[in-house]
Amino acid sequence: MNRNCRNCGNQITKFFSLGDMPLVNSFLKKEEISSEKKFDLSVGFCSRCFLVQLMKTVPPEDLFRHYLYFSSVSSAFLAHCKETADYLTERFSLTPQSLVLEIASNDGAQLQFFKEKGIKVLGVDPAKNIAEAANKKGIPTVPEFFNAALARKFVLEQHICADIVFGANVLAHVPEIVDFLTGVKMVLRPKGTAIFEFPYIKGLTENKFDTIYHEHVFYYSLLALTNLFTNAGLELYDAETTWAQGGSLRIFASHPGTFSKTNAVKDILAQEMKAGFDKIETYQKIEENAVRLKSELTSLLTRIKGEGKSVAAYSAPAKGNILLNYFGIGSNFLDFIVDYSKAKQGLYTPGTHLLVHSLDEIYKRHPDYLLVLCWNITHEVVNMKELHEYKKGGGRFIVPIPEIKII
Ligand SMILES: [Zn+2]
Incomplete structure (x- = not known):
């Protein structure tokens, strides 16, 4: 089973096969047990752009058919959201004229803290019932998958451009990642910043292999992300580790040449080279x-x-x-x-x-x-x-x- 890299098209090499696995978020009723489906779960590496990715993805209609929605209402999660809003507002000097666009915004847990500050917000989330709940709470939310086509519609038909594009736990989930990032570039104002948070690949090399499942199409190193963002016409200029999910990375990207690269990016890239994140071994x-x-x-x-x-x-x-x-x-x-x-x-x-x-x-x-x-x-x-x-x-x-x- 060979396939090509979802970023650069090079042939990827399989390094770990977990075999046929059930969809681990699909809990079953008794009568559903006998018809449960399993799908190959194996991970490969691209030796050209260093992107770690699933060899095979599951059709969305299978992946989301039994999907249970668990709202994250834990006080620790909300505290993290508030902290993020305070931090980004100060760092990027956001004002009531600014727009924060969140992709996979859920019920508005994150955006509500920007709205409280008088900043304009817009959410995008494909789950219709969740988007509806967010709209009821006063967080405008578009019930769609984010991609280049939607971004084009935002820009050309609605004249929407964002100062901040934010996405937590979405970058690893999107199979058509180059199209997705092309859309991010389209909606981003000339001096805007796109910020993404996701589990860091370092965890996989520390025995946390159980974070491999069908929803996670990509397992990102900063090395791979740098190549991926460049391919989509964006530039990664800052990165930091966060506590979320027991080891996550938060990255900052802009149009090329807008900001200078921080030492954090250089340091993490150097650590990754030292740890061999560019080698299949x-x-x-x-x-x-x-x-x-x-x-x-x-x-x-x-x-x-x-x-x-x-x-x-x-x-x-x-x-x-x-x-x-x-x-x-x-x-x-x-x-x-x-x-x-x-x-x-x-x-x-x-x-x-x-x-x-x-x-x-x-x-x-x-x-x-x-x-x-x-x-x-x-x-x-x-x-x-x-x-x-x-x-x-x-x-x-x-x-x-x-x-x-x-x-
Ligand atoms: Zn590649």
């Missing part, structure tokens, strides 16, 4: 490490079960479903699974078909161990007041990533 280690973790975790679970002890999984995030399916961990090792989200409770997990319970199940069945699948927030989980009694009763936690740890 670096990425080939990801599979080796995932195979080793699989063997270590299944050995541990075999031993625990052999001692007659019980194990439940704590939470069923997308990455957790990748881990369970790739490691072959289901009802063979797990007594049950719980998740905080009411939207998932009562449904079955993709691929492993475990019924998702509420946290109450922990107190009904008293498992000896909880396998923490949302390992990026282990500290929060271990200190949750809902799990205080579990810990007091001798309950332990198994953290699978980046290295296996028992707490």
Whole structure:
């Protein structure tokens, strides 16, 4: 199976195959289990522009058919949004004449903080029900996929040009990425800046392989992004790491020659060259490490079960479903699974078909161990007041990533 790079057209080389995987955000009703579809999930590398990308993408109608919407109303997320709005307003001296255009703006969680400051805002989000909710809240939102055709319409028909184009967790999801960025260039004012946040590829090289799933078409290094933005007629001039998703990158791009490149860009590029992000050998280690973790975790679970002890999984995030399916961990090792989200409770997990319970199940069945699948927030989980009694009763936690740890 060969295919060409979605940025430069060069032939890409596969370095990690997870096999056929279910869609990890598609939780199932009982009657849907027998017709569940699986799709190849493998990742390749372009040796010309260094872009890491899926070998094969899933048709959107399959990807989004069962998509559950989980609004991110956590106070930590909203605090991050407010902080972002304060920071960008000050850094770019935004005024009531400025326009902030957000792509994949969801229900307006981010834009509301710009609007509060009297700055003009516009959202774009393909989910009609979510766009509707945002419009009701007073955040104007266009219910479309953002691309060059939509950008052309904005500019030519509606005379919309943005001082800031913002997108969090969208850049990795768009298969036609060059067309998307061409659209960004079209709507960006001459001195405007486009800002994107997304998971940084460094995580993959630190054993966080479970962030590979069908929705994530691209896994970005700054090296690859520099080439990609150049191809779309944009220039990347600043970058910083943020806390979001346990290791994200925030990048700043403009029309070429508008701003000078910061030292941060030069430093990160130098670090990436040193770490070998321009070589396929670096990425080939990801599979080796995932195979080793699989063997270590299944050995541990075999031993625990052999001692007659019980194990439940704590939470069923997308990455957790990748881990369970790739490691072959289901009802063979797990007594049950719980998740905080009411939207998932009562449904079955993709691929492993475990019924998702509420946290109450922990107190009904008293498992000896909880396998923490949302390992990026282990500290929060271990200190949750809902799990205080579990810990007091001798309950332990198994953290699978980046290295296996028992707490
Ligand atoms: Zn390429």
